[in-house]
Amino acid sequence: MNKLVDVKNVSISFKRKHVLEAVDCYLEQGEIVGLVGPNGAGKTTLMKVMVGFIPISKGGIMKTRDIAIEALIEQPGLYPFLSGLDHLQLFVEDRKTTEIDYLISLLDMNEFIGKKTKEYSLGMKQRLGIALALLNRPQVVILDEPMNGLDPYSVKLLKEAIITYRKSGTTFLISSHILSELEQLVDRVLLLKAGRVVENIEHPERLENFENDLLAKLA
Numbered sequence: 001m002n003k004l005v006d007v008k009n010v011s012i013s014f015k016r017k018h019v020l021e022a023v024d025c026y027l028e029q030g031e032i033v034g035l036v037g038p039n040g041a042g043k044t045t046l047m048k049v050m051v052g053f054i055p056i057s058k059g060g061i062m063k064t065r066d067i068a069i070e071a072l073i074e075q076p077g078l079y080p081f082l083s084g085l086d087h088l089q090l091f092v093e094d095r096k097t098t099e100i101d102y103l104i105s106l107l108d109m110n111e112f113i114g115k116k117t118k119e120y121s122l123g124m125k126q127r128l129g130i131a132l133a134l135l136n137r138p139q140v141v142i143l144d145e146p147m148n149g150l151d152p153y154s155v156k157l158l159k160e161a162i163i164t165y166r167k168s169g170t171t172f173l174i175s176s177h178i179l180s181e182l183e184q185l186v187d188r189v190l191l192l193k194a195g196r197v198v199e200n201i202e203h204p205e206r207l208e209n210f211e212n213d214l215l216a217k218l219a
Contacts, residue, residue: 002029002064004029004067004140005026005050007024009023010022012045012057018195019045020046021194021196022059023197024197025190027171030171031171031188032171032172032174032186032188033171033188034175034189034190035174036192037192041194043145048073050071050142050173051071064139068139070133070141076128078117078129080118083114084115085114087117087132088113091132096135099136103131106157106164107127107128107161112124123150126154127154130143130161134161134165139169139171140170140173141171143173188202
């Protein structure tokens with residue numbers, strides 16, 4: 001078992017309000033983990049903690065040395081007067097133009113990649129955001145409700161990209177408050193309720209088989 005990120009007894013408080021309480025969870029190499037919980041459960045906060053955006057009140061996080069983590073949390077931060085291609089060329093490491101071409105094809109962005117991002121729809125922005133997260137092949141990619149509001153075609157492309165990169169060893173943590181979005185995609189599910197991980201479900205065959213139990217635990 002190769003744990004890339006190991007969260008130990010982490011608590012976060014804002015103005016004396018507990019947002020996360022004694023959270024224990026981990027990410028292993030090459031797995032897709034779903035982070036499921038209602039709005040306000042602390043999903044986004046936990047993701048921000050993992051990438052170091054929020055200081056920890058208690059506990060700690062152990063990471064594999066020199067691990068690269070990329071995250072798409074909330075909306076992708078794009079420069080409106082740059083094109084999608086400009087963004088990819090700006091952030092790519094070691095001039096990996098072949099990786100840019102590969103992602104443009106994988107996420108079907110040829111028709112709009114040369115346009116300024118101020119003209120992009122939500123689906124276009126999200127596809128570009130995913131491409132930027134995957135661009136330099138990090139070991140861990142964290143995605144905060146990446147399918148929220150997307151059309152079915154964009155969801156299909158996103159899932160295919162996640163599965164493709166997972167096969168090459170990339171680990172994914174994907175949050176959602178809609179269980180069906182993660183069906184047939186995840187290897188493991190973390191249930192988050194009121195800032196606590198209430199269950200870690202290993203290797204669900206089909207998420208829909210657990211839906212009633214999950215909803216009961218999150219109620």
